[in-house]
Amino acid sequence: MKNNLFSWILLILSSLVLLFILAPLAGMFINTGSTEFIETVKDKEVQESIWLTLWVSFAATFIFAFAAIPLAWLLARKNFPLKGVVQGIIDLPVVLPHTAAGIAVLGFISRDGFLGKTADALGLSLINNPAGIALAMAFVSVPFLINSARDGFASVPERLEKAALTLGASRSRVFFTISLPLAWRSIMTGFVMMFARGMSEFGAVVIVAYHPMIAPVLIYERFSSFGLKYARPASVLFIIVALAVFILLRLISLKKKEIYISPDAEA
Amino acid sequence: MLRLKNINKRLGNFAISGISLEIPEGEYYVLLGRSGSGKTQLLELIAGLSIPDAGEIWINNQDVTRKKIQNRQVGLVFQDYAIFPNMTVFGNIAYPLHSRKLKRHDIDLKVKNIAEEMNISNLLDRFTHNLSGGELQRVALARTLVNSPKLLLLDEPLASIDASLRDDIKRTLRRLNRNGLTIIHVTHDYREAVSLAARIGVIHNGHIIQEGPPNEVFSKPVNKFVARYAGIRNFFRVRFRRDGDCWKALCEGGPVFRISGNNFPEKGLMILKSDDIKISNNEPSAGSDNRFNGVVREISPSENGMEVTIDAGEIFYVDLPVCDFKSLQIRESSNIWITFPKEAVIALPGSG
Numbered sequence: 001m002k003n004n005l006f007s008w009i010l011l012i013l014s015s016l017v018l019l020f021i022l023a024p025l026a027g028m029f030i031n032t033g034s035t036e037f038i039e040t041v042k043d044k045e046v047q048e049s050i051w052l053t054l055w056v057s058f059a060a061t062f063i064f065a066f067a068a069i070p071l072a073w074l075l076a077r078k079n080f081p082l083k084g085v086v087q088g089i090i091d092l093p094v095v096l097p098h099t100a101a102g103i104a105v106l107g108f109i110s111r112d113g114f115l116g117k118t119a120d121a122l123g124l125s126l127i128n129n130p131a132g133i134a135l136a137m138a139f140v141s142v143p144f145l146i147n148s149a150r151d152g153f154a155s156v157p158e159r160l161e162k163a164a165l166t167l168g169a170s171r172s173r174v175f176f177t178i179s180l181p182l183a184w185r186s187i188m189t190g191f192v193m194m195f196a197r198g199m200s201e202f203g204a205v206v207i208v209a210y211h212p213m214i215a216p217v218l219i220y221e222r223f224s225s226f227g228l229k230y231a232r233p234a235s236v237l238f239i240i241v242a243l244a245v246f247i248l249l250r251l252i253s254l255k256k257k258e259i260y261i262s263p264d265a266e267a
Numbered sequence: 268m269l270r271l272k273n274i275n276k277r278l279g280n281f282a283i284s285g286i287s288l289e290i291p292e293g294e295y296y297v298l299l300g301r302s303g304s305g306k307t308q309l310l311e312l313i314a315g316l317s318i319p320d321a322g323e324i325w326i327n328n329q330d331v332t333r334k335k336i337q338n339r340q341v342g343l344v345f346q347d348y349a350i351f352p353n354m355t356v357f358g359n360i361a362y363p364l365h366s367r368k369l370k371r372h373d374i375d376l377k378v379k380n381i382a383e384e385m386n387i388s389n390l391l392d393r394f395t396h397n398l399s400g401g402e403l404q405r406v407a408l409a410r411t412l413v414n415s416p417k418l419l420l421l422d423e424p425l426a427s428i429d430a431s432l433r434d435d436i437k438r439t440l441r442r443l444n445r446n447g448l449t450i451i452h453v454t455h456d457y458r459e460a461v462s463l464a465a466r467i468g469v470i471h472n473g474h475i476i477q478e479g480p481p482n483e484v485f486s487k488p489v490n491k492f493v494a495r496y497a498g499i500r501n502f503f504r505v506r507f508r509r510d511g512d513c514w515k516a517l518c519e520g521g522p523v524f525r526i527s528g529n530n531f532p533e534k535g536l537m538i539l540k541s542d543d544i545k546i547s548n549n550e551p552s553a554g555s556d557n558r559f560n561g562v563v564r565e566i567s568p569s570e571n572g573m574e575v576t577i578d579a580g581e582i583f584y585v586d587l588p589v590c591d592f593k594s595l596q597i598r599e600s601s602n603i604w605i606t607f608p609k610e611a612v613i614a615l616p617g618s619g
Contacts, residue, residue, distance in 0.1 A: 162316050163349035167363035168337045168414060177362075181353045 025239070032236045040233035046218065050241050052130065053214040057141075057198035060134035061191055064142050069187060072149035073179060077158070090147070093140045098203025105136045106208050128209045136208040137198030144193035152186025153179055188253030196246055268292040268449050269313065269418055274322035276312060283308055283473040286322070290451065290466075295444045297464035297481075298453045299496060305473040306453040307346070310420045313451070314343040327417060337366075342416030346423040348407035350395045356382075356406050357391040363414040377413055385409040385439070401432035408439065419443065421452040425459055437463060457496045461485070469493050490615055494538045500584040501539040507531035516612065521580030525556045525609045536615045541586040543611035546575065546595060547604045556609040559583075563601050566592075573597075577605055 040046050074080075075087065093101055109116045109126040115135075119126050126132035156179055164174040180187070202216035210217060215238040223231035271288040283305045290296045300306045311317050313324060315336035324332045331339050351359050357378055364374040382388045385405045395403065404424060411419065424440070425433045440463060444450050454460055460467050461481045468478045469492070477489045485497035494502070505516035505524070516524040516537055524537065545551075551558045561579030568574070573592040577583045583605055587595070597603065 157349070159345050159347075159349045160351060162311075163343070163345055164351070164362065165316065165336045166314050166341070166343040167410065168366040169362070170337070170366070173366060178351060178353075 028232055028239075029236055032232050036229075036233045037236060040237050043234075045213075046215075046234050046237060049213045049215045049218040050238055052133075052212055053199050053216070053238075054241070054245060056130050056134050056214065057137050057195050057201075059130075060138040060198050061141070061145065061195040063134070064138045064194070065145060065187075065191060068142055068146045069149050069180075072146050072187075072190075073153045073175065075146070075150045076153035077161075090143050092143075094143050096140075098140055098201065099207060101140050102136055102204035102207030105132075105139050105204060109135055109208065126208075128211050130209075130212065132208045133205050133212075133214060136204040137201050138194075140201055140204050141194045141197035144197050145187075145190040148190025148193060149183060149187045152183030152190070155186070156182040185253065188249075192246065192249045192253065195249065196242070199242060199245075268294070268327060269451070270323075270325040271313070272323040272325070274309070274312060274319045274324070276308065276317065276319045278308060281305065281308075281473060283312070283319075286473075286475055288468065288475065288478075290449060292449055293444070293447050295440075295450045295452065295463055295465045297460040297467050298451060298470055298475075299455070299457060299460045299467055300453075300470035301455055304470045306470050307422055308473075309470070310343060310422055310451065310453055313418075314341050314420055315339050316343075340415075340417040341420060342411035342414060342418070343420040344404075344407045344411050344422065344424055347427055348403045350398075350403055350406055350410075352395055354395075355391065356387065356393055356395060356398075359395065359406055360391075360410045360413055362410060367414075381409045381413045385412075399432070400428045401435060404428055404432075404436055405439070408443075412443070417449065419448055419450045421450060423454055424452065425454070425456070457485070457498065469496060487613065488538070488615065491536060491538075494615065497540075499538050499540055501541060501544075503537045503539070503581055504534075505537050506534050516614075518581050520582075522559055524612050526612045526614070527609045528614065531614060538613050538615060539583070539607060539611055541574070541584050542571075543607050544583060544585045545606045546577075546585055546587065546591075546597070547606070548595060549604065551604055551606045555606040557612070558604060558606045560602060560604055563597055563599050563603055566597065566599055575603075577603060579605060 071090075075083070075090075080086075096104075106127070107113050109119070109132050111117065111120055111125075116126055119131075124131065126135065160178050160182070161174050164178045165171070169177065200216060201214075202220065205214055206217050206220070213221065215234070219231050219234050219238065222234055269288065269290040271286055274283060274286040276283045281303070286309060288296075298306045298309065308317070312319055315331070315334065318333060322332070323330055326339060326341065351362065354362065360378045360381060361374050364377055369377070378391070379388070382391055385408060387402065387405045387409060390398065390402060390406070395406065398406065404427075408424075421440070425436060428436060437459075440450065440452070452460075452463060464481050466479065467481050467484050468475045469484065470476070471492050477484055477493050484493065488494040488497055488499070491502060503516070503518045503520075503522075503524070505518050508515045508517060514526050514529060514531055516526050516531075516535075518524065526537070550560075559579035561577040561583065563575055564578050564582070565576040566573060567576075569586055571586050572588040573586075575585045575587060575592070575597055577585060585605065587597075595603075
C-alpha cells in the first residue's frame with residue numbers, strides 16, 4: 001500500500017514537471033493560426049534571420065571544435081598545475097549572466113579591445129557582424145563541447161592509447177586513430193549541445209550585434225514592437241527548424257557504428 | 268639482451284627501487300608478484316611507457332632508457348589485451364604495420380601470415396567485441412608479433428582466459444620462445460611461472476626479492492613471502508640449539524625438530540612442505556627423524572586431494588591424495604602420527 005502511494009506521488013510529480021515544459025510550448029503552437037504561420041514562413045526577414053542563426057552557430061561550433069577538442073583531451077589525460085582553475089575558467093561562461101557575457105565579449109571585440117583592434121587593422125569590424133555574433137555564441141556555448149569531449153576522452157581506456165604507442169604509433173596517430181574515434185559519440189553530443197546552445201543565445205548576442213538579426217533577437221524585436229501575436233509565429237517556426245536540425249544532427253552522430261568498449265578494458 | 272641497472276621509479280606512495288636484472292637472449296623470464304607489487308610498472312618502464320627516475324635500461328647493448336617507445340623494438344601485450352574496439356581483427360593486427368607506413372600488399376601478406384600462425388585467420392573480418400578471451404589473446408599476440416619485436420613483454424597473459432584455453436596459449440608462448448623470442452612474463456600465479464619459466468624473479472613491494480630457476484626458488488625460498496608463493500603453509504617460529512653434532516629447532520608451541528645443516532642463528536623461521544609429511548595411524552618406528560602425535564582438527568578438499576590440519580603442539584597442514592586419505596580412514600578429532608625427515612625442514616635465512 002505504502003509502495004503504491006509512493007509510486008503515485010512519483011508519477012504525479014513527474015507528470016507536473018513534464019506538463020510544465022510541454023504546456024507553454026503546446027499553447028504557443030495551438031494559438032498560432034495557420035495563415036499567420038504561413039505568412040511568417042514566407043517572410044524574407046524571418047527566413048534570413050533563421051538561416052543566419054543556423055550557419056553562424058554551426059560555423060562557431062565547427063571552428064572552435066579545432067581547439068576545444070585537443071583542450072578536452074589535455075584535460076582528460078594530463079595533470080598539470082592549476083588544472084582545477086583551468087576547468088573552472090572553462091565553466092565560467094555557463095554561470096555568467098549572459099548579458100554580462102555579452103558585455104565582456106563586446107569589450108574584447110570593440111575597437112578598443114585586442115581582437116577588435118586586430119580585426120580593424122584587417123579592415124573588418126566585428127561589431128554588428130556575423131563574426132562578432134559567432135564569438136558571442138561560442139563564448140557562452142563552448143563549455144558544453146569541451147566538457148562533453150573531455151568526458152568522452154576520459155572514458156577511453158588509457159591502456160588502449162598506451163598499447164597503440166607500443167605498437168609504433170606516433171602520439172598524433174594515437175590521437176586520430178584511437179582517442180578520437182572512441183570518444184566520437186561524446187564529442188558529437190558536445191558538438192550538438194554547443195550548436196544548439198549557440199543557436200538559442202540571445203543575451204550575449206544582442207549586446208554584440210542587434211543587426212544582422214539572429215532569430216532570438218528577431219523574436220524579441222517583434223514582441224517588443226508588435227506584441228505577442230506577431231512574435232509567436234516566428235517563435236514556432238524557429239522552434240520547428242531548430243528541432244529538425246537538432247534531430248538531424250543527432251541522427252548523423254548516432255549513425256556512426258556504436259563502439260563497444262569492454263568493461264575489462266577499462267580496468 | 269635486456270639489462271636493467273638499478274632502476275628506481277616513484278609512483279605516488281609506491282616506489283620501484285634498486286631493480287637490476289639481466290636477461291639473456293632467448294630466455295623465458297617470469298616476474299612473479301602479487302597485484303600492486305610493481306611488476307606491471309616494471310614492464311611499462313621496459314616498454315618505455317614511463318621513464319625511470321634513476322637507473323638504466325639496456326636492450327641489445329644499447330642504452331634505451333630515454334629512447335622513444337617506438338624505437339625500442341619491444342612488444343607489450345597488456346592484461347585484458349587492449350584490443351582496439353573500433354577496428355576489425357585485421358585492422359588491429361595491421362595497426363603497427365600502418366604506423367611503419369608499409370605498402371598495402373606487404374601489410375596484407377604479413378597480417379595473413381601471422382593470423383595463420385596464431386590460428387585466427389577465420390576472425391580477420393570480425394569486430395572484436397564478441398570474441399572469446401582466448402581469441403582476443405591471440406589477436407593481441409598477433410598484433411604485437413607482426414611488428415617483429417626483439418623482446419616480448421606479457422602482462423598477466425593467462426589471467427583472463429578460461430582454464431580450458433590456458434594450455435593452448437601456454438603452448439603458443441613456449442613455441443614462440445623456442446623459436447628464439449626473449450619473453451618477460453608477469454604473473455601472480457606460481458604454477459603458471461613454474462610451467463613456463465626458465466628463470467623466475469619474485470617481486471614484492473617494488474623489489475626483486477629472489478631470482479633463479481623455478482625449482483631453486485621454490486625449494487629454497489629466501490623468506491616467508493616466497494615460501495607462501497610456493498604454496499607452503501607450514502611455518503614455524505623456532506629457536507635453534509646445538510645438540511652434540513646435531514642441531515635442533517625448538518618450536519614456540521612445543522615440538523622440537525631435528526634438522527640438518529649447521530651454524531644457525533639463535534632464532535629463525537622454518538618451513539615444511541606439506542607433501543614431505545607422512546601420516547600414519549600407528550606409531551612410527553623410533554628411527555624417524557621427526558615424529559609427532561597429534562589430533563586431526565579439520566579436513567577439507569584441496570587441489571591435490573584432501574588437506575588435513577593436525578594439531579601436534581603446532582599446527583601442521585598435510586596434503587594427501589584421495590586414495591591415501593581413504594585408506595587411512597582419517598576422521599576429525601582422531602589421533603594420528605606424523606613423520607618427516609630432518610632434510611625436509613628448511614630454515615629461511617631472511618625471516619629470523
